[in-house]
């Protein structure tokens with residue numbers, strides 16, 4: 286029996302996306318439940334970023350349907366969606382000529398008409414939410430560490446209080462302690478704000494400690510989805526190779 290719609294923040298059905306002769310996503314279907322942290326794994330070049338970018342309307346699809354919070358996603362660059370999701374791109378993608386405060390305020394300026402005083406208050410609140418200080422708002426991106434850059438990008442992603450957060454490899458480039466702190470921050474924000482989080486990651490620690498469910502993308506489709514313990518039992522050859530290969534076992538001996 287089909288599950289009721291309100292249970293899902295994102296529903297993707299039979300999605301086909303390609304470039305020229307290359308088909309990247311081949312009749313892919315995926316449900317993301319409201320309030321969960323879903324981790325997406327897949328081979329390099331397998332289509333994880335393409336899937337994320339197609340869901341947010343940046344890449345056109347050949348066929349299939351996408352619903353986000355019950356609304357069908359139509360034309361690319363649909364600006365009315367700005368408050369539905371926040372996005373953390375892999376490199377943080379801050380504007381280098383703007384201060385931290387101006388970066389966080391950017392979505393507010395683009396989408397709302399607010400006084401400067403209110404925007405300053407919101408920026409301070411968002412910076413504190415991600416573990417930064419109000420005075421960090423005066424810095425420029427070049428003055429930030431990798432971990433701080435990710436936090437500022439997260440504060441900017443949360444500026445419009447979106448119910449959904451997309452994270453593209455959020456812990457890449459961070460040392461294990463900073464990565465663990467960032468994971469903990471994501472978990473805290475998800476719990477306190479009731480966020481739905483869609484996270485592309487290769488980080489086995491993130492998958493094990495913060496994701497409620499993990500989806501594996503191979504051959505253009507989701508070939509396994511469920512809690513990490515279910516993925517570890519999957520018989521799919523790519524999923525087995527990913528989680529039970531030598532490198533994974535060295536990092537996570539308990540996976541054996």
Ligand SMILES: Nc1ncnc2c1ncn2[C@@H]1O[C@H](COP(=O)(O)OP(=O)(O)OP(=O)(O)O)[C@@H](O)[C@H]1O
Nearest residue numbers: 304307309327328329330331332333334335336485
């Ligand atoms: N705009 C584009 N035009 C043409 N081909 C593209 C475009 N974007 C992505 N591709 C191709 O789609 C495929 C999937 O790319 P994608 O970036 O989604 O991989 P990925 O799974 O995120 O990889 P990684 O883990 O290495 O970041 C690749 O073959 C890539 O070359």
